[in-house]
Amino acid sequence: MTEMSGPVLRWRVRRDLVVVKAVATLVLAALAVLSVDDPRGMILAGVAALVTAVLTLRDVLVPVRLSADGEGLVVVKGFAGSERLAWNAVERVRVDSRTRFASRTELLEIDTGEAVYLFSRFDLGAPCQEVADELCAYRTGT
The missing domain is CATH 2.30.29 (PH-domain like)
Incomplete structure (x- = not known):
């Protein structure tokens, strides 16, 4: 800076929002893994997990x-x-x-x-x- x-x-x-985003990332990643039998669901949950991970990373790097x-x-x-x-x-x-x-x-x-x-x-x-x-x-x- x-x-x-x-x-x-x-x-x-706010730190609580960063925690919520991190938890959402983990939940979405778990959904992606659990959706192996549903390729569309796996892709959707995987992309959502990636987006929330990027947003969480930004909040951690530049709060x-x-x-x-x-x-x-x-x-x-x-x-x-x-x-x-x-x-x-x-x-x-x-x-x-x-x-x-x-x-x-x-x-x-x-x-x-x-x-x-x-x-x-x-x-x-x-x-x-x-x-x-x-x-x-x-x-x-x-």
Whole structure:
């Protein structure tokens, strides 16, 4: 991860979600093994096990998705990389909320003008609006 200066705020994937993904990976792998007589079921369970394993691995390798300090932000980029964004490069921090079929989805959106970084509450381990408020307060020093 990129070096940070001063007091640092960090948002990370909750450990209990990592454990749930790991258990799901094991269950799906067991289903794939037990589905030897059903090729389609074996392939489906195997692919699902592989996908959950990759997602679990990312959560283990890069649990901190977003960090902030006096100089700017460090955001996760790609599978397990990170990128440093100076505060003056951040044009906007906002929460995008959508309701569909009685389900509400929120994403924290960090816009640099050249790129947009999106984080869910599962990435951050906290409600998106709470993180946006903390970032704005930290950035302005209030």
